[in-house]
Amino acid sequence: MIRSGDSWFLFRFNGLRYLPMSSRLDAWNKTVFATPERWLNITSPGGAFRPVQAIAGTQGHFFLLDAAQGRLCLYDTAAQLLSTFPLPQSLLPWNPGRMGAFAGSDGSFTFLDYFVGEALQFADRGGREGGTDWVVRNRFKLPMGMKDCIQEPGQSGLACVLPEGPAHFDASLNRVGVHALPLLASSMFWDKDAASWGISGFDLKSGGKRLFRFWPMQRRLETAD
Numbered sequence: 001m002i003r004s005g006d007s008w009f010l011f012r013f014n015g016l017r018y019l020p021m022s023s024r025l026d027a028w029n030k031t032v033f034a035t036p037e038r039w040l041n042i043t044s045p046g047g048a049f050r051p052v053q054a055i056a057g058t059q060g061h062f063f064l065l066d067a068a069q070g071r072l073c074l075y076d077t078a079a080q081l082l083s084t085f086p087l088p089q090s091l092l093p094w095n096p097g098r099m100g101a102f103a104g105s106d107g108s109f110t111f112l113d114y115f116v117g118e119a120l121q122f123a124d125r126g127g128r129e130g131g132t133d134w135v136v137r138n139r140f141k142l143p144m145g146m147k148d149c150i151q152e153p154g155q156s157g158l159a160c161v162l163p164e165g166p167a168h169f170d171a172s173l174n175r176v177g178v179h180a181l182p183l184l185a186s187s188m189f190w191d192k193d194a195a196s197w198g199i200s201g202f203d204l205k206s207g208g209k210r211l212f213r214f215w216p217m218q219r220r221l222e223t224a225d
Contacts, residue, residue, distance in 0.1 A: 001199070001214050001221065003153035003186060005060030005077065008201060008211075010221070013051045016042045018079050023185055025203040028211045028223050043081040045073045052096040055103050056153060065101055067094045072101075072109075087111075088122055088134045102151045102158065104171055108137060112149060117142045119173055140173045150197045150216045153186045159197045166190045166197065191215065 001010050010019040010033075017039040021027055032038055042051075042064070050068035057063055060077040066084075070092045074082045087094060091111055098115040108123045121138040149160040149169075156171040170176050186201050194215060201211040213222045 001216070002054045002056045002062060003201070004056040004058075004062050007060060007077070009054065009062060011042075011051075011054050011064075012039065015039075016044065016049075016051075018042050020077070023201070023203055023205075023211070025206045025209050025211060025224070030223055033221075033223075040079060042079045043075070045071075045081050045084045052094075053101060055101060057103065063103070065094070065096075067096055070094050088120070090120070100149055102149070105156050110171070110173075112142065112146075114142065114147050117144070117146075138172065142173070143167075143175070148196060148217050150188065150199065152188045152199065154184075159188050159190075161195065161197070189213070194218070 001008060003009075006023060008021040008023065010021065012018070019033070019039050045066065048068035049066055051064040051073075052067045053065040055063040055065065057074065061082070062075055064073045064075065066073055070087045071084050072087060073084045076082055088111070091099070098113060100112045102110045102112070104110065106123075108121055110119055110121045112119045119140040119142055120136060121140070122134045123137045143162055145163040146160050149158045151158055157176065158169045158173070160167055160169060168176050168178055184202070185204055186199055189198050189200055191198050196215055196217050198213055198215045200213050202208045203211055210224050212224060214220070
């Protein structure tokens with residue numbers, strides 16, 4: 001699940017299907033998810049295709065990370081393919097069990113390799129969404145034992161799991177504290193029982209009533225009803 005623009009997008013990678021959802025409370029009911037015709041097809045980029053992660057873009061667009069061919073595929077809000085471009089060669093082969101990808105607010109991408117304990121931040125020379133000419137901007141050493149990072153929708157920082165517990169990091173992977181934020185369309189929460197971060201979505205027009213809770217690592221969704 002990701003939020004891009006004013007909409008949420010749910011994905012079923014094994015069937016190449018997606019479900020666009022609004023941020024209105026009345027749209028989030030369990031019958032929607034159980035209705036097959038509500039789930040729409042994702043256009044295949046051709047060849048072997050194994051999407052393993054969705055990443056929010058700008059203007060409601062989104063990326064799917066294809067582990068089969070080591071590429072990012074850019075889609076519009078209707079899940080129509082706009083372009084594809086290869087991942088940096090130094091990251092291949094892509095291993096979804098030990099690696100994660102995150103988009104920055106300025107068109108950059110940060111790739112974490114938990115096994116090696118390193119993060120690489122890339123930008124493209126053109127500075128445009130979907131560019132192909134990668135340039136290394138920064139290289140970071142990860143804290144020992146870091147894993148299972150998630151990114152709050154619309155934010156550049158990360159929430160990760162360390163051996164001693166949950167931790168927050170800014171876009172440069174500096175550890176930061178948690179500050180009180182105004183009411184937002186989404187927020188992260190720490191589930192102590194699951195030892196995992198989750199994301200809650202809210203309907204701001206209804207006074208901030210919760211739409212759902214989602215656990216990215218488990219790909220588990222819990223709606224308000």
